[in-house]
Amino acid sequence: MNKINIKFVLNLLSKNEKIGKSDAIEIISFVTRIEYSEVLFSLDNELSRKHFKQIIKISKSVAKGKPLAYILGYKIFRGHKIIVNKNTLIPRMETEQMIDFVNDFIKSNNVKMDILDLCSGSGCIGISVALENNKNINKIVFSDVSKKALAVTKTNIVRNKLSNKTEIVKSNFLDSLIANKNKFNILLCNPPYIDFNDKDVDPTTLKFEPKLALYAEDNGLFFYKKAIANIDVIMKTEEKTLLVFEIGWKQKKHLEMFLQKELGLKYNWKFEKDYFNNWRYLIIKN
Ligand SMILES: C[S@@+](CC[C@H](N)C(=O)[O-])C[C@H]1O[C@@H](n2cnc3c(N)ncnc32)[C@H](O)[C@@H]1O
Structure with a gap:
């Protein structure tokens, strides 16, 4: 597999209209552990095969309609990380x-x-x-x-x-x-x-x-x-x-x-x- 960077993945996810830009950034941030605010400054960062696969798996669930917060287990609210679940x-x-x-x-x-x-x-x-x-x-x-x-x-x-x-x-x-x-x-x-x-x-x-x-x-x-x-x-x-x-x-x-x-x-x-x-x-x- 060719080297894949964050810019490529963002472009790929943006092709799916069911995945908003902020969700795409959140998914990348979650998988790579790069701060949300840093993702757009890290576009040239290369992704491992494992991280790329994880990003695609989460994105597929989001594209199917599952709320991202329930997949990740949290939602950022006023900049605070709030844990959530189906309850x-x-x-x-x-x-x-x-x-x-x-x-x-x-x-x-x-x-x-x-x-x-x-x-x-x-x-x-x-x-x-x-x-x-x-x-x-x-x-x-x-x-x-x-x-x-x-x-x-x-x-x-x-x-x-x-x-x-x-x-x-x-x-x-x-x-x-x-x-x-x-x-x-x-x-x-x-x-x-x-x-x-x-x-x-x-x-x-x-x-x-x-x-x-x-x-x-x-x-x-x-x-x-x-x-x-x-x-x-x-x-x-x-x-x-x-x-x-x-x-x-x-x-x-x-x-x-x-x-x-x-x-x-x-x-x-x-x-x-x-x-x-x-x-x-x-x-x-x-
Ligand atoms: C719209 S949610 C709000 C949750 C949270 N405060 C928020 O803003 O995201 C309403 C909450 O009310 C709770 N609830 C429903 N019926 C209730 C009742 N009779 N007494 C107390 N809480 C109730 C639900 O369990 C739910 O957590």
């Missing part, structure tokens, strides 16, 4: 933006915060907040109903040496947290929010990702309504509080009606758009 949703780019709202809030309130990552899945939200705000955090609680997802959260906590300021609570949404009388300054939640009747769900998501992470009752609004109805119970309302929810892009109007009825003027709330110009976040403050 956790693959962290999404839209979710990354949630952490910006939190970081701003933490910086503008110079006190140690108690934080809840509710419906934590892989733990990508809470792990990022912990890594990016080391000093201003008292404790982060990760909570999910899925034992298998919480095992992945635990792996991510341990890998990032965050055990001393984190706790894991298995809970059916807020039930155990309320029963334990836990209260927080910040609540972050990307709950399941797809309506059971929604026919537009991405087929790859449906085939590979856990259903438990996707669907919610009440047209997908069940978890937002439950959290909003319990703000006074779960939040430290005598201190500064922040709640950030990721929402489905069609849900703003329905949530607005519910917020007006349920919260009135008691809390400030607003919606923010994601980078793709979709209404994606609900932010509530006291």
Whole structure:
């Protein structure tokens, strides 16, 4: 076999429209252990036969539709390596933006915060907040109903040496947290929010990702309504509080009606758009 370099492999993979450029770079980085950011500066690097075969094998699985994150066992989220498996949703780019709202809030309130990552899945939200705000955090609680997802959260906590300021609570949404009388300054939640009747769900998501992470009752609004109805119970309302929810892009109007009825003027709330110009976040403050 002739000598094969990274440039040749990138060209080869780019011929398959099912493999995006960032996936191709990620595959090469994974196999060769060259940092992702260094791959495009290493185009002349020669690949061993073994590495070339590995790259082709992974690429074939991606081309068949399997999400790359499940093949590699991780997803890069805000630059942090988050371990995932079939029991956790693959962290999404839209979710990354949630952490910006939190970081701003933490910086503008110079006190140690108690934080809840509710419906934590892989733990990508809470792990990022912990890594990016080391000093201003008292404790982060990760909570999910899925034992298998919480095992992945635990792996991510341990890998990032965050055990001393984190706790894991298995809970059916807020039930155990309320029963334990836990209260927080910040609540972050990307709950399941797809309506059971929604026919537009991405087929790859449906085939590979856990259903438990996707669907919610009440047209997908069940978890937002439950959290909003319990703000006074779960939040430290005598201190500064922040709640950030990721929402489905069609849900703003329905949530607005519910917020007006349920919260009135008691809390400030607003919606923010994601980078793709979709209404994606609900932010509530006291
Ligand atoms: C959309 S995923 C979000 C995962 C992660 N926070 C993220 O942003 O990638 C929703 C998560 O909610 C969890 N979940 C589903 N029903 C739940 C319930 N009744 N109580 C607590 N967690 C639940 C799922 O196991 C899943 O991990």
